[in-house]
Amino acid sequence: MTTGAFLARIRLNPHSREVQRDLRYATEMHKTLMRMVPDDLGDTPRRDTGLLYRLDETEHTSILLVQAATPLTPDRLPAGYGTTDLKDLSPMFSALRKGLSVHYRITVNAAKRERLPLEDKGRRGRVIPLVGADADQWWARRAEGSGLHLRSALATTSNPVVSGRSDVSPVKHSLIRYDGSATVTDPELLTTALLAGIGRGKSYGAGLLSLAPAPLR
Incomplete structure (x- = not known):
């Protein structure tokens, strides 16, 4: 059986008020990103979906990587939050x-x-x-x-x-x-x-x- 996960690479919009808030408060960032997975998942939705994220910052850009075991839905993010590329990570797992x-x-x-x-x-x-x-x-x-x-x-x-x-x-x-x-x-x-x-x-x-x-x- 093929093991897989899904990755969203979000180039954050520094002018977005929601982005500015989320960069100040990690709890708010977590709430925002959980919008990308299905609702009504019970008491431990982050663990159940395997949602993980990392902020990679450079001098000019902030890139947010979001990974989950379920397909991600970036159009549920706040309007103007950033531009998103989606990737299926199954080939990476198969290559290990x-x-x-x-x-x-x-x-x-x-x-x-x-x-x-x-x-x-x-x-x-x-x-x-x-x-x-x-x-x-x-x-x-x-x-x-x-x-x-x-x-x-x-x-x-x-x-x-x-x-x-x-x-x-x-x-x-x-x-x-x-x-x-x-x-x-x-x-x-x-x-x-x-x-x-x-x-x-x-x-x-x-x-x-x-x-x-x-x-x-």
Whole structure:
């Protein structure tokens, strides 16, 4: 059976008020993008549709990549939100094989759960963002567990995303983008990671892994 997903590449319109709002508040971005999948999906629509997204920004443009296991409907986005190209990712999944060399890109929310003393048994510690070498090691471990052996990893720290509109105590999520090359070690594990995303913060623009074939040397 062929495994597949669908990708929308949206070149955002910087003059759109909805785009400006969504770039300020990740929760609003998530709500907007969920319009692209069917309604009435129950209590966990993002997980059930496998919706993931990543914002790739350059000096002149903001590109939003949106992936889901169900066909996406960009005409349900706000008018003037951006221009969209759609792609069926089935060929990418079909091409995965052990030993395949790829280029990758992913934005992650690298974090760990604080360990509490024994007297606080039953309570959950704070989620602590990882930076520097700790974040690099986190990504290397997650990549290995997802069927990828990293050959290189260039980290770019992004501005934290704000997940709510509270001006008193906004909730911020740290994001790091990794670009590099890797070798596929387990296509089945990698397929699962591509469809489900990697790490925390999937509703805030983290976890979407993109692959492209690396040219033979």
